[in-house]
Amino acid sequence: MSQNLSNVIKQAEQIILGKPLQIRFALACLLARGHLLIEDLPGVGKTTLAHVLAHTLGLQFQRIQFTSDLLPADILGVSVYQRPSADSISGEFKFHPGPIFAQMILADEINRATPKAQSALLEAMEEQQVTIEGKTRPLPSPFFVIATQNPAHQIGTFPLPESQLDRFLMRIQMGYPDARAERGLLSGVDRREIIAQLHPQMESSELLAMQKRVREVFVSPVLLDYVQAILRHTRESARYTHGLSPRAGLALLSAARAWSFLDGRNAVIPEDVQAVLPGVASHRLQAIGEYSKHNSDVLVRDLIEAVAIP
Amino acid sequence: MNKFLTYGLLLSILMVIAPHADHLPLWVSSICVGLLSWRGYLAYSGNPLPKRWLLTLVTIACIAGIVISFRTLFGREVGVTLLMLLAALKLMELRQARDAMVLIYLCCFIIITNFFYSQSIPTALYLFASLMVILTTWVHLQAQNMALKPRLRVAAVLLLQAVPLMLILFVLFPRVQGPLWGLPQDAYSSSGLDDKMSPGSLSRLSLSDAVAFRVTYNDKVPRRDQMYWRGPVLWEYDGRTWTAGRTLYSVTPEFTGLDQAIDYTVTLEPHNKTWLFALDVPDKLSIPATLTQDFQILRKEPVNARIRYAARSNLVYRANPRESERQIRRALQLPRQFNPRAQQLAAEWRAASGDDAAIVNTALQYFNRQNFIYTLEPPLLGLNGIDEFMFTTRQGFCEHYASAFVFLMRAANVPARVVTGYLGGEFNDFGNYYIVRQSDAHAWAEVWLAGRGWVRVDPTGAIAPERVQRGLSAALSDNAILPFMARNPPQWMLNLRMNWDALANQWNQWVLGYDSERQFAFLTRLGMESLTWQKIALNMMLGVGLAIGLFALFMLRHLIARQPDKVQAAWLKLCRKLEKSGLPRAPHEGAQNYAARVAAVRPELEGNLLDLAARYSALRYGGKTNEQQEQEFIRRATKFSAFPRKRESG
Numbered sequence: 001m002s003q004n005l006s007n008v009i010k011q012a013e014q015i016i017l018g019k020p021l022q023i024r025f026a027l028a029c030l031l032a033r034g035h036l037l038i039e040d041l042p043g044v045g046k047t048t049l050a051h052v053l054a055h056t057l058g059l060q061f062q063r064i065q066f067t068s069d070l071l072p073a074d075i076l077g078v079s080v081y082q083r084p085s086a087d088s089i090s091g092e093f094k095f096h097p098g099p100i101f102a103q104m105i106l107a108d109e110i111n112r113a114t115p116k117a118q119s120a121l122l123e124a125m126e127e128q129q130v131t132i133e134g135k136t137r138p139l140p141s142p143f144f145v146i147a148t149q150n151p152a153h154q155i156g157t158f159p160l161p162e163s164q165l166d167r168f169l170m171r172i173q174m175g176y177p178d179a180r181a182e183r184g185l186l187s188g189v190d191r192r193e194i195i196a197q198l199h200p201q202m203e204s205s206e207l208l209a210m211q212k213r214v215r216e217v218f219v220s221p222v223l224l225d226y227v228q229a230i231l232r233h234t235r236e237s238a239r240y241t242h243g244l245s246p247r248a249g250l251a252l253l254s255a256a257r258a259w260s261f262l263d264g265r266n267a268v269i270p271e272d273v274q275a276v277l278p279g280v281a282s283h284r285l286q287a288i289g290e291y292s293k294h295n296s297d298v299l300v301r302d303l304i305e306a307v308a309i310p
Numbered sequence: 311m312n313k314f315l316t317y318g319l320l321l322s323i324l325m326v327i328a329p330h331a332d333h334l335p336l337w338v339s340s341i342c343v344g345l346l347s348w349r350g351y352l353a354y355s356g357n358p359l360p361k362r363w364l365l366t367l368v369t370i371a372c373i374a375g376i377v378i379s380f381r382t383l384f385g386r387e388v389g390v391t392l393l394m395l396l397a398a399l400k401l402m403e404l405r406q407a408r409d410a411m412v413l414i415y416l417c418c419f420i421i422i423t424n425f426f427y428s429q430s431i432p433t434a435l436y437l438f439a440s441l442m443v444i445l446t447t448w449v450h451l452q453a454q455n456m457a458l459k460p461r462l463r464v465a466a467v468l469l470l471q472a473v474p475l476m477l478i479l480f481v482l483f484p485r486v487q488g489p490l491w492g493l494p495q496d497a498y499s500s501s502g503l504d505d506k507m508s509p510g511s512l513s514r515l516s517l518s519d520a521v522a523f524r525v526t527y528n529d530k531v532p533r534r535d536q537m538y539w540r541g542p543v544l545w546e547y548d549g550r551t552w553t554a555g556r557t558l559y560s561v562t563p564e565f566t567g568l569d570q571a572i573d574y575t576v577t578l579e580p581h582n583k584t585w586l587f588a589l590d591v592p593d594k595l596s597i598p599a600t601l602t603q604d605f606q607i608l609r610k611e612p613v614n615a616r617i618r619y620a621a622r623s624n625l626v627y628r629a630n631p632r633e634s635e636r637q638i639r640r641a642l643q644l645p646r647q648f649n650p651r652a653q654q655l656a657a658e659w660r661a662a663s664g665d666d667a668a669i670v671n672t673a674l675q676y677f678n679r680q681n682f683i684y685t686l687e688p689p690l691l692g693l694n695g696i697d698e699f700m701f702t703t704r705q706g707f708c709e710h711y712a713s714a715f716v717f718l719m720r721a722a723n724v725p726a727r728v729v730t731g732y733l734g735g736e737f738n739d740f741g742n743y744y745i746v747r748q749s750d751a752h753a754w755a756e757v758w759l760a761g762r763g764w765v766r767v768d769p770t771g772a773i774a775p776e777r778v779q780r781g782l783s784a785a786l787s788d789n790a791i792l793p794f795m796a797r798n799p800p801q802w803m804l805n806l807r808m809n810w811d812a813l814a815n816q817w818n819q820w821v822l823g824y825d826s827e828r829q830f831a832f833l834t835r836l837g838m839e840s841l842t843w844q845k846i847a848l849n850m851m852l853g854v855g856l857a858i859g860l861f862a863l864f865m866l867r868h869l870i871a872r873q874p875d876k877v878q879a880a881w882l883k884l885c886r887k888l889e890k891s892g893l894p895r896a897p898h899e900g901a902q903n904y905a906a907r908v909a910a911v912r913p914e915l916e917g918n919l920l921d922l923a924a925r926y927s928a929l930r931y932g933g934k935t936n937e938q939q940e941q942e943f944i945r946r947a948t949k950f951s952a953f954p955r956k957r958e959s960g
Contacts, residue, residue: 218933238457267932271900308897 005210005262007201008056015052015194016045018181024262025172025279026053026146030207031214032258034169034251035125035145037110037283044174046148050106051195053146057207058200060140062102064121066113072120075100076130095132100124103140103204107147111157118160121145122167142207162286169251170279210261217257218267225310226270227252230277233307234285239299241286252280270309277304312454316353316404318447319413320346323401325440326420327394333427335379338391341372345398365402372399390423410451417444431817442469474857481833482850484843485826502581503730505542507753508551509695512730513686513707516782518748521579522732523587524815526743528573532589534734535778536625538754538766539587539746541731543604545640547720549648550695552713552728561603561634565591569626577618577818584608587731587746589623590766596620603637604727605629605764616818631763633725641725641758649696649717656721666724666759670767673718677711677772680704684774708777711769712753725758729766734781740805741812749782877940880947881926891952901926914954922947 005027012023026049029036038046047063054061064075077098084091099105100121107121124130125145129138147168150157165171177185185191227249235243244252253268255276260268281303282296324346331339345368352359372395380388397416404410421437421444445465449456456464502522504511523539544552568591576587586599586607597619599607630637646653659669681704688705691698696714699706706714712728719726733752735744754768771778820828830841838849885895888908895904905923909916925943929935 218931220931220933223931236457236460237455239455265928267928269900269902269927269931271902271927274898274900274903305896305898309900 002206002210004202004206008053011056011198011201012049012052015191015198016049017184018177019045019049019174022049022172022174024259025170025276028255028258028262028276029170029279030057030142030144031211031261032169032254033142033211034254035147035167037165037168037171038146038148038174039151039171039283040148040174042150044176046146046174047106047108048191048195049174050104050146050148052198054104054106055195055198056201057104058203059103059142059144059207061104061106062099063106063108064099065108066110066117068112068114070113070117072117074098075117075120076124076132077101079133095135095137097137100130101137101139103142103144105143105145107145109150110147111149111159113158115158118158118164121147122164125167142204142211162284165283166245166247168283169255170276171283172279214258214261215254217260217265219253219257220267222310223268223270223273226307227256227273229307229310230273230303234281234303237306239287239302241288244281244284248280248284252276255280274304312450313353313356315410315447315450315454316349316401318443318450319401319404319410320350320353322417322440322444322447323397323413323420325443326417326424326437327397329424329427329433329436330390330394334387334391334394337375337379338394341375342394342398345401349398349401349404359405360402362403365399368402369399386426390420390426393420393423407451410447414444414448414451429822431814442466445469471861475854478850478853478857480821480824481829482846482853484846484850485824485829502583502748503541503585503751505544505554505583506551507544507709507713507728507730509688509691509706509710509713512709512751512753513688515751516686516707516749520748521811522581522746522748522750523576523578524743524745525577525735526575528575530572532570532572532625534780535771536589537734537744538590538729538752538768539732540590540592540605540729541585541587542729543602543606543756544728544730545604546643547645547713547717549645549693552716555640557602557604557606557608563591563601563603563605563630564632565593565624565627565629566631567626567628568593568624571622571624573620573622575618575620577616577815577823578613579616580614582612582614584610584612586613586619588621589625591627591629592621592623594622603630616823618819618823629763630758631761633758633763638725638758641727642720642723644717644720649694651694651697652700652714652718653721655700656718659718660722666757669722669724670719670757670759670765673715673722674767674769674772677715677769682706682711682773684770684777708770709753711773712755715755715767715769719755719757727756729754729756733778736781738808738812738815740809741815743812743815745811752777875930876944877926877929880944881930884922884947884950887950887952901930912952915952918946918950918954922950 009020009023009027013020016023026036030053038049040046050063051061053059064070075098077096077100079093079095082092082094105121110118110121124139125143128141128143129136131137149160176182230252231244231246231249234240237243252273256268256272259272259276260266263272265272278297278300282300285296285299285303287299327342351357373392376388376391376395377383380391382388383392393416397413397420400409400413400416404413418441421440424433424437442465445468446461449461449464449468453461453464503515542554544554546553546555571593572589574589578586586595586597586609588595588607591605592601592607595607597609597617599609601607659672663669663672683705684707685705686707688699688707688710689703691703696717699710699714716726716728730751730753732746732750733754734750735746736750737744752770754766754770756764756766758764768778824832826843829846833841833846838845881901885904889895891912893908893911899907901923902920905919909919922943925939926947929940929943
């Protein structure tokens with residue numbers, strides 16, 4: 001792992017106390033060119049995590065606060081009529097890009113907005129380009145979306161359907177900090193001030209190069225056997241409403257590659273797959289019957305324990 | 311016990327006992343349904359199973375019920391009832407996997423009992439489906455976490471794998487002559503001709519669709535009006551009922567002037583009587599039987615299983631031109647006290663002509679000209695039945711005509727007798743054979759003419775020639791009360807029916823009728839020589855062994871094909887060493903995770919073990935294989951000890 005990358009991690013860990021795993025998940029997601037969904041209660045540091053990553057990685061940052069009256073144009077941008085001036089004799093429409101035209105987007109509380117606004121964002125995530133008024137405009141690269149969502153049982157939310165959840169490479173939960181980390185948080189300086197003083201540790205071109213190297217991390221046939229065994233198990237088991245899709249299999253592999261890269265290895269080992277499986281699988285699997293009462297973490301842990309390593 | 315597994319078992323039992331509801335007492339079915347619903351409710355609500363004393367009470371009550379209603383504890387019906395009730399009761403103490411296993415075996419056994427009652431194709435298909443349900447439940451028992459679809463797939467694969475074994479066992483299992491164990495008489499149900507005839511007996515039989523027998527003609531096919539299949543011959547008349555009287559075995563009939571030989575094969579359905587059917591007059595028969603004086607073919611034992619025989623008949627013949635005095639007397643016997651008008655009519659005919667043949671013709675013309683009606687629903691007749699029929703009602707079915715005709719002949723001093731049997735049949739295009747049903751049952755007459763012997767005379771042909779030429783449905787004007795099969799259904803339905811019967815015929819011939827004779831013939835055709843049953847059994851065992859061996863080879867091919875990975879083998883050996891020291895590796899545990907966990911407990915191993923684990927991961931999951939590194943890893947892993955000797959200091 002490059003020096004810069006470890007600096008990024010170090011810097012992030014200094015601000016987001018007691019959450020090294022979540023930071024790693026977020027970075028792995030970024031390196032695997034996927035998008036991240038953070039699901040938790042308000043106030044546990046979801047936004048801070050996005051801020052810190054954007055600043056330390058030196059990415060253009062935009063935040064979109066999703067509300068129930070948010071319109072697609074608020075995300076994508078609009079064309080506005082310009083009067084004739086010195087530059088142009090006749091008046092013309094000029095495109096004012098929306099907040100989506102940035103390298104890192106924080107889509108805050110995505111499940112507060114209507115499905116129409118949600119899908120505008122999700123399409124942009126999938127295609128990495130937006131089509132506005134018949135014209136296709138590419139989005140900057142790297143392009144990374146961190147969406148946060150409140151637990152769906154809160155009032156006034158539009159929970160994302162399964163097909164749209166599938167667009168996110170990983171879903172993680174922040175969780176409460178432990179006592180020591182919380183003490184540090186309470187006694188320390190205001191996080192916003194620290195973030196404002198952060199220096200980028202990396203350029204975006206360097207990040208793109210890393211993303212390319214992640215894709216080249218080696219995957220052996222034996223490991224593919226293992227991934228397939230996991231997929232097969234989810235399809236044959238009576239515990240889940242339906243098994244993992246081939247796309248989920250691809251997501252699992254690319255996340256495992258990124259995790260392996262973060263560990264400084266150039267080949268994926270089963271431990272990588274196991275490490276990213278909670279992030280990749282928990283929002284794609286739905287338990288049935290008595291198992292649905294279990295926490296999704298328990299489900300994934302059972303899944304890991306049910307499949308032998310080849 | 312898993313709720314859904316219980317439902318699976320309930321369904322299995324329900325499927326295998328459902329067909330028995332048709333032939334067991336109502337209370338047995340009710341108790342079974344009651345027990346199954348109770349168990350279903352318990353599974354659904356999650357309530358505890360009933361107490362042991364209650365179950366004992368129910369069991370005793372069931373056995374008492376069996377004793378009261380059957381008055382025995384032995385026999386087929388009782389055995390099946392016991393099995394059904396015990397299966398339903400066993401569900402009540404379904405606690406462990408073992409109980410479920412017992413139930414599954416029990417279900418498989420109850421499947422067999424269904425074949426005591428019916429061996430038709432639909433039954434076989436239904437029981438095949440039941441077996442599929444049982445197998446699926448069994449797979450569920452073994453792999454509780456498997457979803458329904460993969461479970462069904464596994465069960466289907468198991469069934470398919472059993473098919474070759476089934477075929478081998480079917481073809482090669484040594485067949486015993488006759489049933490394997492003596493089934494009680496009630497195992498065979500049948501309907502058919504009887505050895506007596508009274509008004510209404512044949513028309514009742516004509517309402518049945520049941521197949522009497524099937525015929526395949528080898529080359530030539532006789533005309534329809536030659537297809538008289540001789541059954542019981544009736545000699546004695548008491549004024550109402552014709553009976554066979556005493557059959558003479560001792561005298562062999564005498565046939566002369568034989569011509570128009572015809573060869574055919576008959577597959578006879580069981581009818582519980584001793585006679586076999588053949589065209590007049592029979593010449594050769596492929597199975598042992600006796601030809602009586604009145605040309606019936608009788609077997610020693612009743613036909614209570616489907617049999618096949620080849621036969622040859624001569625359609626042109628002179629039968630017993632020299633008949634014994636006693637037989638002639640029998641053929642003239644008459645109860646004189648009944649039917650005076652008919653007797654008077656016969657006497658007039660006799661007075662008008664001295665020639666027997668002329669009297670026969672006069673009688674036929676009489677029937678033909680006097681507005682007789684051929685019908686399945688004739689009016690009821692009183693004491694002087696023939697008089698009423700001849701002069702008042704004039705409506706009758708073949709038995710009325712045959713009976714009246716023979717009565718008139720005897721009254722006119724012409725020796726005559728009634729012959730019952732079947733006439734015609736229905737040609738099946740698809741199987742190229744004739745089906746003769748109970749509805750083809752017929753009665754006709756035979757008269758003895760000096761010099762010509764016994765001559766067949768069918769008075770029905772004088773009234774309704776269509777019956778002889780084309781069949782029952784053509785002869786009856788109002789066919790509403792005819793059996794479905796004898797009516798004139800649309801062509802497609804006819805085709806479907808014929809196809810189905812052709813299939814059923816094949817099934818009868820090749821599956822149910824596959825006896826030791828057929829087995830020997832079939833195996834000889836396959837090239838096996840000098841067959842003994844020991845040899846067949848040996849072949850069967852070899853075949854079964856071969857099939858299982860091939861399956862095993864197919865299933866283990868992955869193990870055979872895959873090169874054992876030396877690196878992995880060395881690592882697993884290392885893991886076993888650690889396991890012996892009390893730190894087993896879970897199957898899902900990766901090398902590095904495992905090493906880290908062990909190192910946390912056994913710090914003295916840390917350095918070496920973590921390094922080895924990292925090397926193993928790199929070698930097994932890394933891209934490039936480096937022979938030298940592999941060798942080094944294998945060497946170090948083999949040398950690894952869970953209890954390293956401490957290096958002596960100094």
